[in-house]
Amino acid sequence: MTEFKGDVSIVLGGAAGQGIQTVEGILTYALKKSGYHVYANKEYMSRVRGGINTTEIRVSSRRVRAFVKRIDILVPFKQGVLSWVEDRLDENTVVLGERENVEESFLGKVNLVEVPLTRMALETGSQLYLNTTAAGLIVGLFHGDFSAIEEYIRKRFGSKGENVVRKNIEAAKKGYDLGVRLCEEGTIRVEVERDESVRDEVLLTGTEAVGIGALAGGMNFLSFYPMSPSTGVSTFAAQHAEEFEIVVEQVEDEISAINMALGAWYAGARAMVSTSGGGFALMSEAISLAGMAENPVVVHLAQRPGPATGLPTRTMQGDLNLVLYAGHGDFPRIILAPGSLKEAFYLTAEAFNLADKYQVPVIILTDQYFVDTYYNLPAPDVEKVKFERHIVEAKPGYRRYELTEDGISPRAVPGYGEDVVIANGNEHDEWGDVTEDAELTIKMQEKRAIKKLETIKRNAPLPKLIGSENAEYLVIAWGSTLHVVEEALQKLGREDVALLHFSWLYPLNPETKKFFEGKTVIAVENNITGQFAELLKKEFGVEVQHKVLKYDGRPFSVEEVLETLKGVIE
Amino acid sequence: MNVQLPTGRELFEPKRPGSQDIAWCPGCGNFGIRNILISALAELELKPTEVAIISGIGQAAKMPHYINANGYHTLHGRAIPIATGVKAANPQLTVIAEGGDGDMYAEGGNHLLHAIRRNPDITVLIHDNQIYGLTKGQASPTTMPGMKTPTQPWGVFEEPFNPVALAIALDASFVARTFMGYFKESVEIIKKAIQHRGLAIVDILHPCVSFNKVNTYAWYREHTYWMEDHDPYDREAAFRRAIERDPLPLGIFYINEKPTFEDQVPAYRNDRTPLWKREPKLELVKRFFEEKKL
Numbered sequence A: 001m002t003e004f005k006g007d008v009s010i011v012l013g014g015a016a017g018q019g020i021q022t023v024e025g026i027l028t029y030a031l032k033k034s035g036y037h038v039y040a041n042k043e044y045m046s047r048v049r050g051g052i053n054t055t056e057i058r059v060s061s062r063r064v065r066a067f068v069k070r071i072d073i074l075v076p077f078k079q080g081v082l083s084w085v086e087d088r089l090d091e092n093t094v095v096l097g098e099r100e101n102v103e104e105s106f107l108g109k110v111n112l113v114e115v116p117l118t119r120m121a122l123e124t125g126s127q128l129y130l131n132t133t134a135a136g137l138i139v140g141l142f143h144g145d146f147s148a149i150e151e152y153i154r155k156r157f158g159s160k161g162e163n164v165v166r167k168n169i170e171a172a173k174k175g176y177d178l179g180v181r182l183c184e185e186g187t188i189r190v191e192v193e194r195d196e197s198v199r200d201e202v203l204l205t206g207t208e209a210v211g212i213g214a215l216a217g218g219m220n221f222l223s224f225y226p227m228s229p230s231t232g233v234s235t236f237a238a239q240h241a242e243e244f245e246i247v248v249e250q251v252e253d254e255i256s257a258i259n260m261a262l263g264a265w266y267a268g269a270r271a272m273v274s275t276s277g278g279g280f281a282l283m284s285e286a287i288s289l290a291g292m293a294e295n296p297v298v299v300h301l302a303q304r305p306g307p308a309t310g311l312p313t314r315t316m317q318g319d320l321n322l323v324l325y326a327g328h329g330d331f332p333r334i335i336l337a338p339g340s341l342k343e344a345f346y347l348t349a350e351a352f353n354l355a356d357k358y359q360v361p362v363i364i365l366t367d368q369y370f371v372d373t374y375y376n377l378p379a380p381d382v383e384k385v386k387f388e389r390h391i392v393e394a395k396p397g398y399r400r401y402e403l404t405e406d407g408i409s410p411r412a413v414p415g416y417g418e419d420v421v422i423a424n425g426n427e428h429d430e431w432g433d434v435t436e437d438a439e440l441t442i443k444m445q446e447k448r449a450i451k452k453l454e455t456i457k458r459n460a461p462l463p464k465l466i467g468s469e470n471a472e473y474l475v476i477a478w479g480s481t482l483h484v485v486e487e488a489l490q491k492l493g494r495e496d497v498a499l500l501h502f503s504w505l506y507p508l509n510p511e512t513k514k515f516f517e518g519k520t521v522i523a524v525e526n527n528i529t530g531q532f533a534e535l536l537k538k539e540f541g542v543e544v545q546h547k548v549l550k551y552d553g554r555p556f557s558v559e560e561v562l563e564t565l566k567g568v569i570e
Numbered sequence B: 001m002n003v004q005l006p007t008g009r010e011l012f013e014p015k016r017p018g019s020q021d022i023a024w025c026p027g028c029g030n031f032g033i034r035n036i037l038i039s040a041l042a043e044l045e046l047k048p049t050e051v052a053i054i055s056g057i058g059q060a061a062k063m064p065h066y067i068n069a070n071g072y073h074t075l076h077g078r079a080i081p082i083a084t085g086v087k088a089a090n091p092q093l094t095v096i097a098e099g100g101d102g103d104m105y106a107e108g109g110n111h112l113l114h115a116i117r118r119n120p121d122i123t124v125l126i127h128d129n130q131i132y133g134l135t136k137g138q139a140s141p142t143t144m145p146g147m148k149t150p151t152q153p154w155g156v157f158e159e160p161f162n163p164v165a166l167a168i169a170l171d172a173s174f175v176a177r178t179f180m181g182y183f184k185e186s187v188e189i190i191k192k193a194i195q196h197r198g199l200a201i202v203d204i205l206h207p208c209v210s211f212n213k214v215n216t217y218a219w220y221r222e223h224t225y226w227m228e229d230h231d232p233y234d235r236e237a238a239f240r241r242a243i244e245r246d247p248l249p250l251g252i253f254y255i256n257e258k259p260t261f262e263d264q265v266p267a268y269r270n271d272r273t274p275l276w277k278r279e280p281k282l283e284l285v286k287r288f289f290e291e292k293k294l
């Protein structure tokens, strides 16, 4: 008998197109509804059919939000899955599935619990029911609420007719009963306590958190050119365009996407583009225009490994330098990188206020791991989203680039007020007309690159310290690695190690420096050079003693971070 | 050139200090285009605050500085997507994209093609001097074969771009060509282009007195003619006219009335309010979360 307590990690593996998403959908929904904390993340190949894709689902009695390497229950839907995840299997792993999906070389070595999923599906009427049968089976292991499965099936398959719904429910029930039986027979024992409050929480993906955050921030224009893993956000916007009455347009290339967004902002819209590194590379010219013309814009960049097309469906935090330095000449920008889904919602909404206020490009950095992650969380409080509009009326004599103390010129939009608005990507005078005057050039350069930057810095929030202020070791993380490092530190359980997480990456508030004083600094980054550590060094002269880096296109796992930190500290 | 300027032009004459120092060469055709444009805007009784002129980069693209209207002097080749964004954010504005032949046909060529497909209600004015002015005389996509330039000392051998034929081939919404030397006719064409609902493309021939010694004022007069008895709603006839080379026909080649981009985006189906006046629909965001609880 194999027993799992408190926190179970289930991995489903199969080919693209085999319908694993269906299993994942039913499972997470039903388990959450049954009062379990769930977390899921997928890993997939850059192909439409075939290959091997896996999804990890953690089911727990307390909040879980990070990727673990460990696999407790593996459900293979084809041969090759076991070899693909071989290094994640251990003697406790239960392989739940059909014998023919297990490679010859693993037979006898792994703890195989044979379940005749195909036969059960055929008994229901067709091979097509395999996925629902498998989903039912797993929910059964947890004694989850079967009614939740029914509800999900009705919602998901309702449009396909009553017969399809009925058959799927029947298939799920067969699986469910088998799951319950496996526990009763003592083949597998799963003990995870329920938490009633979970039922009322929301289940959200990173993509949705960014997308709905943008809509909450007043986004009413999105232009894009598809590129993994950013496309989800554009799809999200397109699917909500009619309801929210916004403009969403798939354009000819990324150059057009961002320029359209700049035009929209110039005319007062709240526009966003969603892209990945390769697309952003094409946008850098327009980022420079945004800098010079002080044209607000919001960019969501979901990172994947580069250079060039790199690994299209994998993850990396490798584009910080790209967004930090993109564009020629000196001008400020704001770089954000949410660590949690809640943060992704609030920060994305806030990005629009920031762009509007400071009239700079605001870049939200996520990555494949982040956008494809989902878990349950209390619904964000929509009332907390502040909508700030920083548009002024163009009174007679209006000067778009008026020189001010804080470097921020009041921004009017065409058609509001009696005067006109002249924006310009060439060096300009206060009215916006071209100038080559040396004195004025100095003033304008200083206004943008110094005064405005200083204003933003002063108002920038500080990073979040998790742990004791007096800790000897300070682990630095940014963006999507928040939960993994957090969980690793919980497991490490040492008072003398604290986490400093950055979701506002640039420009940094000068007060941030105080966090590093007298500490041994360890940076955890999902890239090969430690780009953020370099930034800290450049900004504050911070010496990062240890860099924990991962750059195989995969996210960090809790175990990995834990082991490496132990190695560094002990 | 002795032309009668209409009243109402003063509104569009800028008084900003920087607008007084015009960077065009004396005798350049751009002055004529400026006069034509201001006259067209005045005759249409538009107000400067209702007009937005979005330009790329080049001598032609300096126009927003010499006019009193909203303006955005952007990047080489990018005026069209930016103008599209402006119009989509506020359909109440009259949006004009302006640039040279290098700007619109070379660096911005791809955007032009896709703007034709997208059909935003903007007017695209191409100052076609068949040369690169601002960068001092390199060949442009419309330079005639055989012309020698500092960067094509052997003479241009590429096939020149035929913007009019191209636009008709793509079933553009409004396609015209004019020569700025014909003032009254040009004002009429530009007025019609602005009034047209949908993407209006006007190729405006104009001499570059500094760098193009072939296509002079006299050359354009001798090598162009006005189309008469041409039906702009007849696409095949329009295309036949468009591929005539010498003399070049002038006038409105083609009109194809079809829904515009702004007509079709969900943003304006029930509500014509410009985007800058709109607020986030937080009740829908709340509903989204409610649904995510299920």
Ligand SMILES: Cc1ncc(C[n+]2csc(CCOP(=O)(O)OP(=O)(O)O)c2C)c(N)n1
Binding pocket: B057, B058, B059, B060, B061, B076, B099, B100, B101, B102, B103, B104, B127, B129, B131, B132, B133, B134, B135, B140
């Ligand atoms: C990305 C980029 N490449 C090149 C240039 C240099 N450049 C400025 S204007 C121009 C061409 C101008 O020719 P045209 O568009 O025909 O306008 P004209 O000056 O003749 O009015 C070029 C190549 C630039 N500003 N930006």
Ligand code: SF4
Binding pocket: B023, B024, B025, B027, B028, B029, B030, B059, B060, B129, B133, B134, B207, B208, B209, B210, B211
């Ligand atoms: S370079 Fe040519 S096009 Fe430019 S202003 Fe001078 S004459 Fe006109």
